[in-house]
Amino acid sequence: MxxxxxxxxxxxxxxxxxxxxxxxxxxxxxxxxxxxxxxxxxxxxxxxxxxxxxxxxxxxxxxxxxxxxxxxxxxxxxxxxxxxxxxxxxxxxxxxxxxxxxxxxxxxxxxxxxxxxxxxxxxxxxxxxxxxxxxxxxxxxxxxxxxxxxxxxxxxxxxCSSVEICADVPEPVALDGEPFMVLAEAVRCRVISSDEAKLINATRLEGQALRAYAGRLGVPADRLYKRRRAAEARLARAIEEGQVSVSCDGPASNLAC
Structure with missing residues (x-):
């Protein structure tokens, strides 16, 4: 059975x-x-x-x-x-x-x-x-x-503390304007990596402190800051050029700030 x-x-x-x-x-x-x-x-x-x-x-x-x-x-x-x-x-x-x-x-x-x-x-x-x-x-x-x-x-x-919340980058969803869509589509289009999407999701959308996030990964916070800034710049450019074909409402529209 x-x-x-x-x-x-x-x-x-x-x-x-x-x-x-x-x-x-x-x-x-x-x-x-x-x-x-x-x-x-x-x-x-x-x-x-x-x-x-x-x-x-x-x-x-x-x-x-x-x-x-x-x-x-x-x-x-x-x-x-x-x-x-x-x-x-x-x-x-x-x-x-x-x-x-x-x-x-x-x-x-x-x-x-x-x-x-x-x-x-x-x-x-x-x-x-x-x-x-x-x-x-x-x-x-x-x-x-x-x-x-x-x-x-x-x-x-x-x-569910034993299950990592951001274990996987979310698949694109059928809802214009949701920030998760932007990250998922950017990964699919190879604009950013899955690790960069997790970083942006955790420290931008979920509001986790970048330094605390870096501490959990065991990497210097300055390195993650530079990596996030570079990834967000690529993402903003891809959205502007139409490479990422989903809308960019809410937090995603401020990624390059």
């Missing part, structure tokens, strides 16, 4: 995200689906009521620009703050592609029960930031997802 796999490779679909996805689909089906008025948002949206399932699909299309995404997310977040809790579920549902990608990466290698806690905290952080996120700044969804990642890694660091 085959042993049941108890790792988290698919388990995250069974917990908080699956429950949220089910609730979301209940809200967007039937005679009165949860919808936005495309005329009120503008930026090329159809001038009619758009249910949130269709809206999610529209935002995933290549032609969906950053201004449209921010306008939509500003509208959704405001509704989540002012209306009934259905709009909180709506926000989670529209962000589901990014949340699922994040769950897959942050639960990799963890036991199923720990994966459940990781994903639960990830969703909790995401929802909490709906009340706090600055809607006047760009890249609303990428910033929400960075907070969700912070919650996930907080639990993972506590429960």
């Amino acid at each position: 085959a042993l049941k796999d108890n790792t988290s490779s698919t388990h995250f679909n069974e917990n908080a995200l699956r429950a949220a996805d089910k609730a979301f689909h209940l809200l967007v089906t039937g005679p009165r689906p949860l919808s936005v008025d495309g005329r009120a948002i503008g930026y090329g949206l159809p001038e009619r009521p758009i249910d949130l399932l269709e809206l999610k699909e529209l935002l995933l299309k290549p032609q969906a620009g950053d201004e449209l995404k921010d306008a939509v997310w500003a509208h959704l977040v405001r509704r989540s703050r002012a209306d009934d809790p259905a709009w909180v579920i709506g926000c989670v549902g529209v962000a589901m592609p990014g949340l699922k990608n994040l769950a897959a990466r942050t639960t990799q290698g963890c036991p199923a029960h720990v994966a459940e806690d990781i994903v639960s905290e990830m969703v909790t952080y995401f929802v909490a930031q709906l009340r706090r996120i600055d809607l006047d700044r760009p890249n609303i969804l990428p910033r929400l997802l960075l907070w969700a990642k912070k919650g996930a890694l907080r639990v993972r660091a506590r429960e």
Whole structure:
């Protein structure tokens, strides 16, 4: 008899995200689906009521620009703050592609029960930031997802300390503007190495101190600083020249600073 796999490779679909996805689909089906008025948002949206399932699909299309995404997310977040809790579920549902990608990466290698806690905290952080996120700044969804990642890694660091969080460079994901995409695509295009991507991910996106990171690797901090600076310069140049074909919102846009 085959042993049941108890790792988290698919388990995250069974917990908080699956429950949220089910609730979301209940809200967007039937005679009165949860919808936005495309005329009120503008930026090329159809001038009619758009249910949130269709809206999610529209935002995933290549032609969906950053201004449209921010306008939509500003509208959704405001509704989540002012209306009934259905709009909180709506926000989670529209962000589901990014949340699922994040769950897959942050639960990799963890036991199923720990994966459940990781994903639960990830969703909790995401929802909490709906009340706090600055809607006047760009890249609303990428910033929400960075907070969700912070919650996930907080639990993972506590429960899975024996599993290296950045063991692998993440695969490209189908969400424009997420910084992990930029690093993964840059590695795939051989603009930076996997070790350089880990360095940037840890010290830029996760906020780890470069000196502490160098200490764990047993290398001089000055050497890592120069290596990071050179890698970020190559990455910024590749983005500018179009060699890395994903958008560069959020922290990735400041890599050369």
